[in-house]
Structures are given as structure tokens and as C-alpha cells.
Amino acid sequence: MKVDPAVQARLLDLAETDAELGRIEHRRRNLPELEALSELETTLRERRDAVIKAETALSDLDADSARQEKDIDSVRAREERDRKLLDSGLPGKQQTDLEHELETLHRRQSALEDDLLELMERREAVEADVKHSQAQLTATEEDIGKANERRDTALEELDTKQARRDEDREQLLGELPAELVTLYEKVRAQRGIGAAMLRAKRCGACRLELDRTALAELRDAAADQVCRCEECGAILVRTKESGL
Ligand SMILES: [Zn+2]
Secondary structure, three states: OEOOHHHHHHHHHHHHHHHHHHHHHHHHHOOHHHHHHHHHHHHHHHHHHHHHHHHHHHHHHHHHHHHHHHHHHHHHHHHHHHHHHHHOOOOHHHHHHHHHHHHHHHHHHHHHHHHHHHHHHHHHHHHHHHHHHHHHHHHHHHHHHHHHHHHHHHHHHHHHHHHHHHHHHHHHHHHOOHHHHHHHHHHHHHHOOOEEEEEOOEEOOOOOEOOHHHHHHHHHOOOOEOEEOOOOOOEEEEOHHHOO
């Protein structure tokens, strides 16, 4: 293939544009903002779980307290009934039995009330847990909001850079002969780099130093001859820096 050396040199601009597009794509996939966001999402899940756990503990305690209050009420009702019976006057044996029962009921009620008090103290502590875990969850949600903004800003910047490079690419493709572009794209698809400068006897794509035979061939080839690196296949553009 024969292409004017000045046009061949434009191929280096295309290769540089593609390299920059590759770097942009790499940055897009490895944004530190994305990693920060994924860490925050893990924290968010943990904090949601903590809220659910604390709220469940609270509702369990509420259920326990309700049961306890119901027990206290029924003991109280029984006490009241016994007291009325006692007041109505009963034969001696029944009276004594009733008095015993009242004592037992009284002790039972005290115990239940103590338990209820303890439940209420525990409830206070668990309620504080609920509030604390909810506040932590809110803080994480806010952090995620901010991290989303930072990620969006970073992506917008990359989009702008990419759009500029895409334009450059379009323009270069318009300038270069179709046959050369086809070869360039084929090599690029296979090797990642389509064209490079031969600089100081080294291929700019695979970085290998060319041997004397290869260098002699490159030196002897006509200036408009399109040459390739025998190591990596990249189109080699010869310039004054090539060391030939
Ligand atoms: Zn090479």
C-alpha cells in the first residue's frame, strides 16, 4: 500500500486519539467515585438492617409490655372481686382461704409490676437504639446523595472529553484513505494498537527494538510505502526520529 508520508503521519494522530479514548474508557470503569459509592451502599444495607433489628426489638418489647399490663389488670380484677367477697362476710374457713389468696395475688401483682418497670427501662434503651440507628441511616443516605453527585460530575467530565475525541476521530477518518483506515482498524482490533511511530529503532506499539535486517528493510522502503512492525503487526510510521 502506498500512502503519502505526511498522510501516514496523520495516522499517528488517530492512534493517539484512540489511545486517549481507551484511557477515558478505562477511567470510566475504574472511577474512584464508583468504588466509594459501592462501599456506601454496603454501609446502607448494614444500617437498614440495624434499623429493622432495633425496631423489631422495640415492637417485641411493646408486645411483652401489653401482655404484662393485661396480666396485671386481670390480677387486679381478681383482687377486687375477692375483696368484695371478703367485705360481704364469709364463713371462717372461706374467709381465711380468701385472705391467703389475696396475699398471693398481691405478691403476684408486685412481681408483675416490677417486671413491667424493667421492661419499660429496657424499652427506653431500645428506643434510643432505634433513634441512633435511624440517624445513622439518614446520614448514610445523605452521603450516598453526595457521592452520586460526585460520580455524575466525574462522568460528565469524561463524556465531554470523549465527545471531543470522538469529533477528532471523525475528522481524521475523513482525511485518511479508506484502505489505510481499514488496515489500521484491522490491526487495532487484533492487537489493541493500530499504528505507531518507529522511534530510535523501536516500535512505538510493542516497544521492541527492531533487528538490523528489519531496520534495513524499513530504510530501503520507499517513503510512501506503508510498513508494519514484524513483531506486533502495527503500521509503523517512519519519521526523522526513527533512527534509520
Ligand atoms: Zn511492534
